[in-house]
Amino acid sequence: MRVVILGSGTGSNARAILQAQRDGQLGRAEVVQIIADKTEAGILQHGPDFGVPARYLDPAPFKTKLEGAGEDRYIEFIEGLTPDLIVLAGFMRVIKPRFINRFAGKIINLHPSLLPSFPGLDGIGQAWRRGVKISGCTVHYVTAEVDGGPIIDQEPVRIEPDDTLPSFAMKIHAAEHRLLPQVIARLSEACGD
Ligand code: GAR
Numbered sequence: 001m002r003v004v005i006l007g008s009g010t011g012s013n014a015r016a017i018l019q020a021q022r023d024g025q026l027g028r029a030e031v032v033q034i035i036a037d038k039t040e041a042g043i044l045q046h047g048p049d050f051g052v053p054a055r056y057l058d059p060a061p062f063k064t065k066l067e068g069a070g071e072d073r074y075i076e077f078i079e080g081l082t083p084d085l086i087v088l089a090g091f092m093r094v095i096k097p098r099f100i101n102r103f104a105g106k107i108i109n110l111h112p113s114l115l116p117s118f119p120g121l122d123g124i125g126q127a128w129r130r131g132v133k134i135s136g137c138t139v140h141y142v143t144a145e146v147d148g149g150p151i152i153d154q155e156p157v158r159i160e161p162d163d164t165l166p167s168f169a170m171k172i173h174a175a176e177h178r179l180l181p182q183v184i185a186r187l188s189e190a191c192g193d
Pocket of ligand 1: 112
């Protein structure tokens with residue numbers, strides 16, 4: 001199963017996926033490309049460590065969504081990779097219907113809360129400020145509704161009395177690093193390619 005990872009940030013989840021692949025824990029999945037929408041994104045540094053191509057792809061003209069010329073560039077380049085799965089791992093940009101329809105049923109997103117609670121930006125901070133005692137992370141299929149597609153799996157994280165926002169965030173990220181590679185491995189076993 002050919003996997004393409006899209007991200008905007010530090011790429012710790014991309015690294016967890018690549019490490020799982022190296023450890024033989026990613027089922028029949030193979031990461032074939034990492035793409036970032038920011039030239040300075042840390043995610044671009046992880047590809048070379050694992051022998052996987054990583055590149056910046058210009059998302060312009062919009063700042064918070066992938067539409068217009070940028071969407072065309074992404075569709076054309078990703079089509080050429082013939083992916084079976086596109087993983088949004090911290091890709092901080094709204095994906096629009098043309099892209100979603102082109103890769104229908106093949107795009108999954110990682111979100112740092114137990115959806116449908118705390119969608120959108122800063123899911124960790126939202127949960128912390130609301131004072132919930134259990135939060136977690138979610139992997140779901142991407143649809144036109146932001147953070148609203150069918151849920152594939154979730155991992156809960158309990159907030160203990162001595163937690164701080166940074167310690168809570170670390171627990172969420174640790175859960176993400178377990179959950180996302182597990183989901184990809186499971187999907188790869190069902191994929192057949
Ligand atoms: C992750 O916590 C992921 O859940 C979040 O961005 C972070 C990326 O971290 N995604 C979203 O908030 C999407 N709405 P990383 O760059 O270290 O993998």
